[in-house]
Amino acid sequence: MADKNHLYLVDGSAYIFRAYHRLPPLTDPEGTPVGAVYGYTTMLWKLAEDLDKADGPTHLAVVLDKSSHSFRNEIYDQYKANRPDPPEDLVPQFPLIRDATRAFSLPCIEEPDVEADDMIASYARAAQAQGWDVTIVSSDKDLMQLVGEENGARIDMLDTMKNARIYIEEVEEKFGVRPEKVGDVLALMGDSVDNIPGIFGVGPKTASKLIAEHGDLTSALDAAEDMKKSKLKERLIEHREDAELSRVLVTLKEDCGLPVELDDMKLDGVPSEPLAAFLEKHGFTSLLRRLEAGSGSPGKSNDLNPAKQETAGAASAPEGSVQPLPEMPAVDRSTYECVQSLDRLEDWIARAQKARLLAVDTETSALDSMAADLVGISLAIGPNEACYIPLAHGGSDMFAEKPDQIGLDEALDALRPLLASDAVIKVLHNGKYDLNVLSRYDVAVSPVEDTMVISFDLDAGRGLDGIGGGHGMDELADRHLSHTCLTFKEVCGTGKKAIPFGEVPLDKATEYAAEDADVTWRLYQHLKRRLPQEGGTAIYERVDRPLVPVVARMEQRGIKVDRARLAGLSQEFATETGRLEGEIHELAGKEFTVGSPKQLGDVLFDTLGYKGGKKGKSGQYSTDQSVLERLSGEGAKIADKVLEWRQLTKLKSTYTDALQEAINPKTGRVHTSYSLVGAQTGRLSSTDPNLQNIPIRTAIGRQIREAFVAEEGNVLLAADYSQIELRLAAHMADVGPLKDAFANGEDIHARTATEMFGEVTRDTRARAKTINFAILYGISRWGLAGRLGVEPDEAQDMIDTYFQRFPGIQRYIMETLETVRERGYSETLFGRKTWFPRIGSKNQAERQGSERAAINAPIQGTSADIIKRAMIRMEDALADAGLEKVKMLLQVHDELVFELPEGDVAKASEVIEEVMSSAARPAVTLDVPLGVEIGTGKSWDAAH
Template structure:
């Protein structure tokens, strides 16, 4: 891990610091990459594992470039031929090397292409080894007063490090992400860098066929050198040593040792083919690099091209604004620059809950508001009596102006109970009138943790919050997959602070009290702390956003969505209560009938909803076959098991399946939804979480409106209960096959792209490619395989789904990969990359972290691998529909369709409530916005198809 100061002392005086030359030992890297990476092939079928590894390594360095003491000059050094002066003095030198593997040889010229693609100078001289060239350049650079970093892990090169604590030469091992200086050499060889040659001469090097002295290995060699000083002294002292095999060997093989010394000593006076000054590091021109990446289909790198400059700009911004604070910016395994959790947060006074102020009169409040306006930003938080924003009552609010400077404004403590003692408070209306203009002011930034909630609560009081930053969303854009994004967790992680728990104030369970009943003194500590912590978190996270390349997704996609989602939740959707009640009643009747039949067959009554009891009845008492026990030792009774029984004519199984379906529909939907109708609005208001799904999708709770039934006719009836208000229709617009389209684009699957371009039935096309014919059967299988591919396939998983043997499933996978070579390249490239940097990215740069991708637990690791294959596709889909949503509101407004309301999002579908006379106009706008949502940032190689339907209910609109 490399720590680089970005404070003023180093970043602020770039002009004065010495030139810094990075010398990349390209040849050594190729071999390591070749052996370390799986045998990847590019889209042309050429082996490119080593090329990919090499390209990734250069990429990492490109990030390093922008560090404060990063390179000013850079060059790649390659071996041109296998011969050098060493072969003239010792014909056995490197003679034991096997020839390069067949699939590595064609990669050597590609390494040159890669180097050229990065517009880096390439040094390769006939009859000169790369090591000697590196030694010569190092010597010249040091003589000129420069610093040198050798990008290699070759131990021979360690001789070039200066034997002092602050060596001007160091080595960088990009695979281990380690920097090696004088101390690193001593740790490895137990001698200083200047004695490494002597140690190597004694121990020899089997890889290069350097003989050394028989019987002397690294331990003995360093011991001898430390005792006698250098090789010649060791050899001279040998006759005086006490009699041993080692003494004999030292005497007998002294010539070999001297020869070895010559062989390992680097030649540092080679003529320099390019002058030092002629390899300055410039911005990397994107075109040649893009061309190279495109040719090989290195798509994940390709789409990150923009970041090379992004990172540069972001880092400069940090160096410029940070000034006095001493944060470290470090380079992680991926080379992404992170000011991570390990970094100390910006310096702030400690959190002291006794410093917080309670504001109880209007003049005081006005002073806080004026101060917030003067500073231009503040943290804000509302306190209410409910988690449900649409119905929650406002109890008070808190503000934090600077770290530690926070207040709470109680508004409705003591409740409405006339007997209760009401504490002194600013009158609600007065207080709201004072903060309303501030919250609406576009020039003052409002910082909050999940501000969507506060927006909804305050919307009840005609307060609009403009210009926001949301720490929860910021955290999600930085750390999705690493940890949760709740405030308490973030405070602990980033500030080392344990927040006062809500429960400690209100209690839990039966005894729980409303926040309005919490004493104002306690409420002040709690609420002001929330605002204070939010402000501190913001100061921490806002620095990380640009440094870690997360600004784009935050600013372009997720931040604008907070307003949009709040608006949708506030609208809610109209639900036909009578329809649901009737369904509940019908389901209950049918369930009762089935229940009796089931008990009759089973011969006893039992709890039908208990999988445990059911399993015992079926496989124990009735002795049916096909019982599988899971790890809990319980019989499984899930659909696959019951369907299996049913298809074998087991009557009870089908009845249980039917009962189960009804029980599910009734409890989860028809009963529950009625209870979710908001009494104030008469509509159902779901709550969307912007941070709920690691891939960037939304999730929906209370109630979940993203899993309303559709697949079965009986379940589908529930959709008919979601209706439009008078004079309106429900308009449902969904992306057609968007995940497959994006997979075709991202993995560059030519036949699928053609099919989408031509508007073909994609599963039929897949069936044609795979099985040579399109039948109902083959199309169904093709559909299953298509989805399996998106999810990271395994032969066993596919076998289970298709009810074939794993071997047959594997055969289908093989054919699929052969017909669509892009997909296997994508899978290989994605898994390789995620193993290196532990995150994936969408086309819009959204990161999802996979901290368990290198787990030693196989199941855990493979699970992460499959998720990582899926994440860029699912995540890009989420990005696209989110962009469509953010643009939809102004687009409708602009078209004079402000009364068309966006109500729901279901991953690839948007549901609107639309005045009957505006269906055509709205359809056009909605289609336009959705189909073009990727533009202009991203031009896809496939069209995005949108299907739109309308009807009196959601069910009819499909």
């Protein structure tokens, strides 16, 4: 028993909606929707586990909203009037969620006509009055008013999404005032979600500043009369009553009746029977297995922590009507074998051939797959049936003692037939890396499944409460297997004491390497079953899985760069930045470090006296891109020079210098690394080096592209989809005028200018082009105004006119948002899902950001799917045409770059254009043609 009582109050209402969006729709054996119930149950389970580790509560209760009505509706009939009805499939889950809470034998508190926040406030104050500490499990800003300490009894909050404690310091950082003043800030800023009016035009920063300066709401409102004439003054005076009403609405009721006594919330363990019965009734089989494998309760040392049980289920795998997952023992590293003889290796090969499913992982000397040496290979054919084959252990010193291990060539000769056999599926995690490493040893691997890619195709963007966050092996093991993997640092050390993997003792190396293969095998069993159940099979099997070896081959080929040209550009950029520094110092009237944001801010706003400088939490002025562009627009020449200086220094460090370092000494080429899971919408991303952010339209960007060249006798060919996202928008939104324009080969921006402005001039076409693309990204009136340099009202008029001329676009946007809010995800024409868990966030910035992304995701994602389909078909199409010497090297946004003999250009152009223009078919037939522009030249720039 702890020395002091500590009450945890769980904001269950917040948990429900987070749980609803964390998993796909599920049903129990009776056909009742239970997706939110399952998510809620696992979240409550995880909370119990985490609190036990942290020496958690002595008392705990879950507080829920009983109804949507409260005393606030009597005060203000528009309170929460804008809130949409809960999703249809969530409604029948509300009573089941209450059953789930009681199955844990926890108090489930809900009172009619009383909001959960008020009940939490009342219990928190009552407990604090008795000298208890209280932790509110929530991140709700309204509840932050309660944070603080009285007579040694502390109230804090626990944000389980961020695994962060919230106390006075965190509240002050968020609101700029102490917790007891948060209500005053909320009253000024209002809340669109709860329809609390506040004062129009007063945001969080202004509200915090007003309360910090004047002490409270009444004083801030009183002070308005003495303010200088401004919009803020007018609003404070005109809407005073709204603010005062809002202060009443945001004030928590702290004297509600307490239906459950505090002492009745004492944690005495979770009896297994009611929980087991609940789990069995609703088909939550993996949770039931975990419960049956152990005993105890939250707050006890052997509670429901799955990591402490003998079996590990899939805490986040779909349950209910979904096929039960196979029984798996917990990971046991002591069962792994270190294979040090050819006989033992041949035995493993025979077992793998019989198993038909083999997980494979490589251990190497470096992260660069095109430079790393192979150190060992691990295999797994079942849970805890894994081995490690050391191939280059013992260090690089020729005099170092080498452990017993099979010779590299001998081992690879034995493995080649197995790894190439069509009869055995090879499961990899981030398999592209392993394919690249093994290819350099003339080892082919096929057919390949990739657990990282499967995870991405199921959970891209989901990222809420750890579900569907990252797709790394360690994250997935923790999320789906409730297992913590050994880390590289644990086996190799850190800092000066770090050693290469080849010097790790074989017993430790075996545990680490074989575990990776074992975990990959297990993840495949869990994730692959979800694909057909959640509609992910088509995008995985037809697009992403076959793309893995294609992208691997592109990385292996790399592209040649002209080192001398890059070195010359680096020198030119260095000279030019030096000249710019001199001009900047002259304009500033003194020398300073241009690259220092602090010194630059002091020069701009203190020395030179430019207006509008804003200091951040660090106490220094912001000098980001938007600030400098604003000053430039106001005629500040020094801002122009700094912007130019920043661009040159960035291009020099990121490209002209870095590309020289990236040249592989063995191939003489640059080998970028593509990620199939890097962009939420499904686009490939490029790193080490990043070749996708080289400026396209600037003279400097073109100079850098000039350094990408073909080998002697060859040329580069660039094939680029023309305005593919606009074409897809015309099809997906069914916009007749745009479809006609594309079908007739018209200038789409000129057509839009005609529809919008009645004439086509250089200016109206440029505006139309900006509007065409901006609308697809859900741009706001202020965003469009900034891009076009007009007033927000004028920008809104343009948006309204655009929607009048092209009503299909507005309909598409509204229907897309409605669908995403209902389902939690968007979908491309090919079935790729992108999840938006924060589409209903109370945080306006988060919500609006999700809405903008959701509008564009189906279009950008479909574009990504199409170019991927083209890439998959390209190599076979070229081979069938006798064009084996034509090599696909790069994919950059909507463009593919090839290297080929000069004599093959005409024939290859026909094949490439046909593959790209028909890539959507037969899965999808578009109402618009896919235009492909092709150019060739000795350099990448010349090919445009």
